[in-house]
Amino acid sequence: MSVKTEEMVLNMGPQHPSTHGVLRLELTLDGEIITKVVPHIGYLHRCFEKHCEVMTYPQVIPYTDRMDYLAAMGNEFGYVIGVEKLLGIQVPERVEYIRVIMAELQRIASHLVAIGTYGADIGAFTPFLYCFRDRERILNLFEITCGARLLYNYIWIGGLSHDLHPDFIRLTKEFIREFKPNLKELNNILTYNKIFIDRTANVGILPLETAINFGITGPMLRASGLRWDLRKDDTYSVYNKFDFEIPVGKGKMGTVGDSWDRYYVRVLEMEESIKIIEQAIAQLPDGDVTSAIPKKIKPPVGHIYSRVENPRGELGYFIISDGSTSPFRVKVRAPSFVNLQIMDELCRGHLVADVIAILGSVDIVLGEVDR
Amino acid sequence: MKSFEEISELLKNNFSDIHFEFHPEAKFEPYILVPANKIDTVCLFLRDNNELYFDSLINLSAVDDFNGNKIKDDKGNEIMQGGTMSIYYHMESIKFRHKLLIKVILDRDNPSVNSVTSIWNCANWHEREAFDLFGINFNNHPDLRRILMPYDWEFGHPLRKDYQNPEFYQGMKVPY
Numbered sequence: 001m002s003v004k005t006e007e008m009v010l011n012m013g014p015q016h017p018s019t020h021g022v023l024r025l026e027l028t029l030d031g032e033i034i035t036k037v038v039p040h041i042g043y044l045h046r047c048f049e050k051h052c053e054v055m056t057y058p059q060v061i062p063y064t065d066r067m068d069y070l071a072a073m074g075n076e077f078g079y080v081i082g083v084e085k086l087l088g089i090q091v092p093e094r095v096e097y098i099r100v101i102m103a104e105l106q107r108i109a110s111h112l113v114a115i116g117t118y119g120a121d122i123g124a125f126t127p128f129l130y131c132f133r134d135r136e137r138i139l140n141l142f143e144i145t146c147g148a149r150l151l152y153n154y155i156w157i158g159g160l161s162h163d164l165h166p167d168f169i170r171l172t173k174e175f176i177r178e179f180k181p182n183l184k185e186l187n188n189i190l191t192y193n194k195i196f197i198d199r200t201a202n203v204g205i206l207p208l209e210t211a212i213n214f215g216i217t218g219p220m221l222r223a224s225g226l227r228w229d230l231r232k233d234d235t236y237s238v239y240n241k242f243d244f245e246i247p248v249g250k251g252k253m254g255t256v257g258d259s260w261d262r263y264y265v266r267v268l269e270m271e272e273s274i275k276i277i278e279q280a281i282a283q284l285p286d287g288d289v290t291s292a293i294p295k296k297i298k299p300p301v302g303h304i305y306s307r308v309e310n311p312r313g314e315l316g317y318f319i320i321s322d323g324s325t326s327p328f329r330v331k332v333r334a335p336s337f338v339n340l341q342i343m344d345e346l347c348r349g350h351l352v353a354d355v356i357a358i359l360g361s362v363d364i365v366l367g368e369v370d371r
Numbered sequence: 372m373k374s375f376e377e378i379s380e381l382l383k384n385n386f387s388d389i390h391f392e393f394h395p396e397a398k399f400e401p402y403i404l405v406p407a408n409k410i411d412t413v414c415l416f417l418r419d420n421n422e423l424y425f426d427s428l429i430n431l432s433a434v435d436d437f438n439g440n441k442i443k444d445d446k447g448n449e450i451m452q453g454g455t456m457s458i459y460y461h462m463e464s465i466k467f468r469h470k471l472l473i474k475v476i477l478d479r480d481n482p483s484v485n486s487v488t489s490i491w492n493c494a495n496w497h498e499r500e501a502f503d504l505f506g507i508n509f510n511n512h513p514d515l516r517r518i519l520m521p522y523d524w525e526f527g528h529p530l531r532k533d534y535q536n537p538e539f540y541q542g543m544k545v546p547y
Contacts, residue, residue, distance in 0.1 A: 042519040049504075050530060085399060212426050212465060215493025228465060304399040305430065305461055305472070318432045318459065331432035341496050370519060 007035060010352075014043050018121040018356050021366025025343070027355065034355065037347045039340055044370040052330040057083055057297045058157055060330065065151040067332065068368040070113050073099075073106040074310040076155040079330075081236060082306030082317045083157050086299035094287035095159050096238045101172075101280045102142075102154065103308075104273040108179075109138045110311035111266045118263060118360040119190050122199050127190045134182055137175050144168065158293035169281055176274055183270065191267060200263060201254030204346040204358035208257070214345070215338045218313025219265045220362065223249035224257035230309035242279045244272045259361035266363075269311075298325050312336050312363055332371055336364035372469045373423065375401045381423065385416060402459075402472040410475050411485040414460070417471070418490055423464065425471060428491035430461040433501035437532040439479055450533045454479040456505060460487070477507065486512040504530035 012025040019025065022043035028036040048067060052060050064079045065072040077099060084091065116131030139149040144165045146154040154161050190196055206216070208224045221228055229246045231239040247268035249261030299321040307316040313335025322328040339362050346358050373381075379393045382403070392404035405413050417425045439454025460473040477484055486509040487494045498509045499518040506528035509515055517524060526537040536545050 042517075042521065045519045047529070053532075213492050215428055215491065226465070233468070300398070302398050303459075307429075314429070316430055316461075318430060318461070320434060329432075329434050331430070331434075333430040337496065338493060341492070 005030065012355070019359065020117065020364055021369075023340075023364070023366055023369070025355065025359075027347075027352065029352065032351050034347045034350055034352065037344045037355070039343050041337075041340070041366070041369050044366045046371065048332065048371040049330055052327050054326060056325045057299075057327065060327070061156065062151070062153045065153060066367060067334065067371055068310065068312065068315070068336070068365045069150060070365055071106050071110040071311045072151050073102045073155065074308055074315060076152070077103055077237075078306055078308040078310070078315045079317050079319075080155050080157050081308065082304050082319045083297070083299065085304055085306060086302060086319065086321055087157070087294065087297065089158050089292055089294065091159055091292050092287040092289065093238070093285045095289050095292070097280050097284050098160060098164060098289065099155055100237055100239065100242075101277055101284075102145075104276045104280070105138050105141060105172075107273045107311045108270050109135050111270050112138075114266055114311070114360075114363045115186070115190070115263065118363075119196070121356050121360045122196060124190060124193070124196060127186060130182070130186060130189070134179055137179075141168065141171060141175065144171070156293055157297055159291065160289040163289045169284075172277065172281060176278065179274065183267070187267065191264060197253050197260060199353075200259040200357050200361070203254075203259045203350065203354050204361060205255050206257040206342065206346060210345060211257070211342075214342050216313070216342060218310070218335055218339070219269065220262055220313065220339055220342075222247065223261040223265045225249055230307060230314055234307070236306075236308060239276075241283065242276050244275050247272065259357050262361040262363075266311075296325070298323065307333070310335060312365065312368070313339060315368075334368040334371060336362075336366075336368045337371075340364055340369055372467050374469075375471075378423065378469070378471060379403065381420070382413070382416075385420075386413065389413070400472050402474050404474050404476065407475050407477055407484045410460075410473075411487055411490065413473070414462075414487050414490050417462065422467075423469075424466050425462040425464045427463050427465055428460065428487070428493045428497075429463050429470075430459075431487075431494050431497035431501065432459045432461075433457070433505045433507055433530075434459065435479070435505060435530065435532050448533075448535050452480065456482050456507065458484065458501065458507070462491075481508075482506065483508040483510065485510050488512055504528055506531065 008029045010027045010029055014022040014024045024040040026038040048063055061076055064075040068075055112131040112135045116128040120128040143149050146152045146162055206224050211221050211224045227246050227248050247265050249256050249265055253260045301323045303320040305318045307314050316333035318331040319327055320329040347355050375395055389409050395401040417423055434457045436455045439451045441449055442452055444450045456477050456479050458475045463470045486498055498512055501507045502515055503517040503520055
């Protein structure tokens with residue numbers, strides 16, 4: 001006797017605690033096994049690229065913050081590097097070092113959110129608050145520097161908006177001293193937890209060839225085995241003066257390129273960021289951070305593509321200038337937008353509960369996907 | 372790692388029937404202008420050639436050049452007729468570490484080009500976004516539909532320079 005079965009379409013709607021924002025996933029299920037996933041985006045589209053065409057170059061910077069709101073320093077960094085190349089300005093060395101310190105602190109903060117919410121999605125509620133406790137200290141550091149916790153408007157074209165607060169270096173050293181044992185604690189609770197490994201190892205395996213063809217960048221690409229990091233391979237700012245490693249997925253708990261690898265690469269990257277911050281603080285030169293900021297910003301006609309290594313991948317800005325005070329076109333290559341395309345490939349053949357594990361390991365922010 | 376001149380030589384030698392325009396003098400990024408109907412053959416060659424091996428498409432941007440004639444339509448709004456739109460393809464070879472920028476120019480009134488999704492899967496959503504916001508039609512795209520705007524948005528393509536907002540959308544007033 002045969003049983004008639006049909007495929008069912010299930011909507012993991014825009015309002016869902018585990019989709020990291022307003023993302024709609026249309027799942028086609030055969031029983032509990034996924035046959036197709038179609039992501040629907042656009043619920044947070046705020047017309048960033050249209051706005052850029054009517055604002056002046058410095059006015060665009062607060063808007064770039066709001067795209068990936070969990071890694072705002074990186075967004076500003078990418079845009080400002082592009083405009084400075086168009087103008088041909090060279091910023092003072094102190095500015096470069098401070099920008100690197102801010103970007104690496106932001107990387108730690110963003111990875112803490114990724115790790116904490118990933119654990120919370122899977123069901124581990126305790127590491128979520130441990131991660132946010134450490135993140136609060138980083139946000140306090142940002143607050144004494146520029147007054148804002150999440151959306152800074154700090155990195156300006158040609159320099160910075162404020163110099164470092166007199167207590168900043170001391171507080172950062174204290175934070176690093178107290179964060180290192182917390183990382184060990186996090187590894188004990190979550191990374192080597194048997195239940196967490198069972199839920200994430202061998203789930204959503206991403207082969208390297210597929211990853212390169214789909215344009216995946218960031219920790220997802222490194223977890224599939226390729227040591228590719230823009231800070232070393234297409235170096236910008238003063239990253240070539242620091243000594244740090246690039247962690248790569250090795251398939252320690254399962255296969256190379258599974259969700260556990262993508263999670264573990266983020267944990268290891270936090271350790272490397274601490275090394276960079278310690279070296280940058282030791283080498284920090286003196287100078288004036290506002291001396292190179294031009295009065296009127298009117299780049300010559302031309303176009304440039306500038307990119308930075310954001311915590312989620314490669315963030316690129318394609319800026320076209322027509323010689324006036326506002327850009328002609330700014331196209332943002334958002335890492336989460338490109339990484340989200342892989343959902344269909346990764347989820348086929350898995351169970352519904354694995355979709356949450358895979359989506360958490362892709363680490364998207366809808367502000368950046370929709371712009 | 373090949374320089375822009377070496378890549379241009381390879382392309383000229385392999386495609387003697389295609390008319391390329393090389394712009395090595397472009398101040399910040401040298402680029403190659405490729406005719407629109409040949410973009411998929413050129414891109415397939417760029418990806419599969421052993422010396423070039425551009426295995427990664429970094430970015431695909433559409434731009435409204437806004438260089439046609441400005442006329443007034445029947446409602447008194449200013450629209451553009453004629454002119455061009457461009458698409459810029461940034462690609463990179465992870466193995467050899469070289470990068471390349473290719474530009475394609477299309478007619479603004481009926482923009483249409485072959486899709487490169489079969490070559491790099493990365494282009495899938497980028498081309499959907501170019502279709503959604505500019506109205507460029509990609510032939511042979513597996514799933515061409517709107518991506519950022521609502522699926523029933525019938526008032527045109529927002530990132531065009533002469534776009535006008537509608538008065539009402541599903542009963543809600545749009546300008547406020």
